[in-house]
Amino acid sequence: MTDTPFEKTKIAEGGAWGAVWSMSLCVAMLIASEFMPVSLLTPMAEGLGATTGQTGQAISISGLFAVATSLAITTVAGRINRKTVLVVLTALMLISLVVVALAPSFAVLMAGRALLGVCVGGFWSLATSILMRLVPERDVPRALGLMYGGQAIAAAFAAPLGSYLGDIVGWRGVFWALTPVVALNLVWHLVALPSLPVTTRASFATFGTLLRRRHFRRGLIAITFTWGSAFTMFTYLRPFLEQITGVGVDLLSVLLLVLGGAGFIGSSLSGRMVGGRIERMLCLPALVMGGCTAALLVAGGSVIAAGLLLAIWGAMNTAMSVIWMSWMSRNVDDLPEAAGGLMVAVIQASILLGGVIGGFLLDLWSVTATFAGSVLLAVIALAITGTGRNLLKPKTES
Structure with a gap:
């Protein structure tokens, strides 16, 4: 078997389930942030002086940056502790939300969405390998189920909730509303995630x-x-x-x-x-x-x-x-x-x-x-x- 690029030392015999739940919340926030513009395209376009079609590209650009990041993350991150990488990616998601909420122009909006794409690609690329280190092998499918449960919840409720809140607080207010949850998730990562050192640097x-x-x-x-x-x-x-x-x-x-x-x-x-x-x-x-x-x-x-x-x-x-x-x-x-x-x-x-x-x-x-x-x-x-x-x-x- 090829040498594994990270230590496989068991975190704890029963697993670090608090960290799994923290990652599940992170998934929910990523999905909500990525697809929230679907329900807010018209007011976002009007607020930024762009066409609806142009504003729709805010979703596409996050996907393109996600593809690029997913291929580069293991090399770029090198031997950086994976806890640090997840914390940084979550912090970037928080910054992305603030940039989008404050965006004075379409170009700034796209920059914020590109930043979110980096978070999406980086997180999903590392998520399964990190779960494999957090819980015993027999519990990996259960941990994956919990994590993807966060995806399902966000996919089900992000668009209708965004549309509802958009009528009340405006599209910028919707993105501002996500920021305290992501900030809380960032703190949860710091507390719940154990150290996840990397011993070998991966390459292309x-x-x-x-x-x-x-x-x-x-x-x-x-x-x-x-x-x-x-x-x-x-x-x-x-x-x-x-x-x-x-x-x-x-x-x-x-x-x-x-x-x-x-x-x-x-x-x-x-x-x-x-x-x-x-x-x-x-x-x-x-x-x-x-x-x-x-x-x-x-x-x-x-x-x-x-x-x-x-x-x-x-x-x-x-x-x-x-x-x-x-x-x-x-x-x-x-x-x-x-x-x-x-x-x-x-x-x-x-x-x-x-x-x-x-x-x-x-x-x-x-x-x-x-x-x-x-x-x-x-x-x-x-x-x-x-x-x-x-x-x-x-x-x-x-």
Whole structure:
């Protein structure tokens, strides 16, 4: 086995669960900060003298910087104690929120959003490897479930809460409202996170080492089609529900809330359901979510059917991250930071790719073509994943 780039000394026999909860809150704040502009685009554009389309790029730029940071963080951070890195990233998130809240122009807004992208890419790249050090191996899936629970909560409530508060305190007030929570989270990190020293500096050559491993390379390809399928559908869910299901704004909000709430349940259950045979779980995201998308093409005209299918889809959407990160923690456990960086970069790129493919199909034909394209990508993901055995680390590497 290759030398691990950090000490694997157990923090405590029972694990440092306070630190896990602190990371879960950090995830919630990252997701809320990243996607809050979705519900505030119009007032933000008016306040900054920009077009709505330009302001929408505030979301895209954070994603682009997240991809770049996810690939560079392990090298740039070098041998810096990982507790220090997480504290710095959380402090940068706080600064980003202040910059956005005070932004006098569109250019300053974009700078603040780029800074947030650095936080997103850096945190997600290191998160799984840090959890592997905070809790016993058997509890890693449960810890991942708790962390992604923060993502599910933020995804469910950030947009509607932002829209509601925006009408009361204005869009700047919404970003100011997040700052005390992030400041509290920063203090919690300082108190709860143990020292996480790094003994070996990673380099870009480490990515080459990982990509030469057939099981990991095949896993990345499966991840590309799995996330690509999910976001080809999810990015264009609203036009589908409006055109095919025929819902108005109020019912649309209810359906999206159902999807987000189910995501919280999915993250909680998946953390407990992932057992020793992780390969059996790998096909479930593409199978279940692709199946729900296919069923929506048939029964999406019914509000009840759409709601039920979206609940199942939403639960598996968050479970998907727990399942695949658990796979990484067990099959690339000697280089988890570099593996996490590659996975985050591939996932972010797949999300962008899914949006491009879905938009092309929508403009060329219809939203049903977009959903059909999502199903096709899910089928390809299933073909690559197979039984999951070909994605397991060979025993010779153990």
